[in-house]
Amino acid sequence: EDQVTQSPEALRLQEGESSSLNCSYTVSGLRGLFWYRQDPGKGPEFLFTLYSAGEEKEKERLKATLTKKESFLHITAPKPEDSATYLCAVQEGAQKLVFGQGTRLTINP
Amino acid sequence: ETGVTQTPRHLVMGMTNKKSLKCEQHLGHNAMYWYKQSAKKPLELMFVYSLEERVENNSVPSRFSPECPNSSHLFLHLHTLQPEDSALYLCASSQTRNYEQYFGPGTRLTVT
Numbered sequence: 186e187d188q189v190t191q192s193p194e195a196l197r198l199q200e201g202e203s204s205s206l207n208c209s210y211t212v213s214g215l216r217g218l219f220w221y222r223q224d225p226g227k228g229p230e231f232l233f234t235l236y237s238a239g240e241e242k243e244k245e246r247l248k249a250t251l252t253k254k255e256s257f258l259h260i261t262a263p264k265p266e267d268s269a270t271y272l273c274a275v276q277e278g279a280q281k282l283v284f285g286q287g288t289r290l291t292i293n294p
Numbered sequence: 295e296t297g298v299t300q301t302p303r304h305l306v307m308g309m310t311n312k313k314s315l316k317c318e319q320h321l322g323h324n325a326m327y328w329y330k331q332s333a334k335k336p337l338e339l340m341f342v343y344s345l346e347e348r349v350e351n352n353s354v355p356s357r358f359s360p361e362c363p364n365s366s367h368l369f370l371h372l373h374t375l376q377p378e379d380s381a382l383y384l385c386a387s388s389q390t391r392n393y394e395q396y397f398g399p400g401t402r403l404t405v406t
Contacts, residue, residue: 189336217393228298228384228397229337272337276393280325281350284337 188212191273191285198292201262206288208273209255217276218256220249222269223287229272263292296320298398300385306404309375315401317368317385325390326368328360331382331400343368344390375405 192207210218217236221229233242235251242249246267248259258271270289274282298319307313319326328340342350343362357379359371368385382402386395 219394221397226400226402228300228386228399231394231396234394274337280327280342280344280388280390280393281339282337282393282395283339286334286336 189273189275189283189285191271191288193288194286195289196291198260198263198290200264200292200294203259203261203263205260206258206271206290207255208258208285210273210275211254212275212277215275218251219274219276219282220256220258221272221274223272224269232271260290263290265292265294268292298385298387298396300383300398300401302401303399304402304404306406307372307375308406309377311375312371312373314372315370315383315385315403317370317398319366319368319385319387319396319398321387321396323387323389323396324365325388326362326365327386327388327395328368328370329384329386329397331384337384340370372403375403377405379403380405 188211190209220232223229233249238253240251246261250257268291270287272287274284277283301316325344327342330338339352340354341360346362357374361369382400384400385398388395
């Protein structure tokens, strides 16, 4: 069975302090790796899909990268509004996503 | 209404009650999903409907009963739930050939 592990479980940064979140996965034949952002009490919000090693995608202060065994979500010069839980998921089978437990990110002003 | 909507947003029910959760998607998608999100645990897939047919049932207890009358609507019927069923229940939708799933805001369920 596919597995997804995210680290760290929680991360606290100062505003402007760049860092990276990690998502490591074991899957037989990656069909897609997905990043979501979830604010408290809300549903996950889609951010990126990555399909092959070496692929990168960017959106504002976020950049997602993919290798054969892990993905990183880099956050550059974060702002307090970037505080959220970031979820990683891999596609298993035709329409099933397997999610990691998430990284809770807090950006202090 | 845009995106994926869910009603009610909050629900408190006793163990002997029967209630239903509703999800509606306005994105023109043809696959819909129910997830359970409990504290400190990853999102758990419960059911998948593709083109209105159930294609995945992730060993969910029979006290949860899904219904998908058309590609825009999804229900989760609840009966004789247990306190451990208290969680955030999320609905999502996608195109069958595009696996990006879009989530609703969720229903916070408390079983007393």
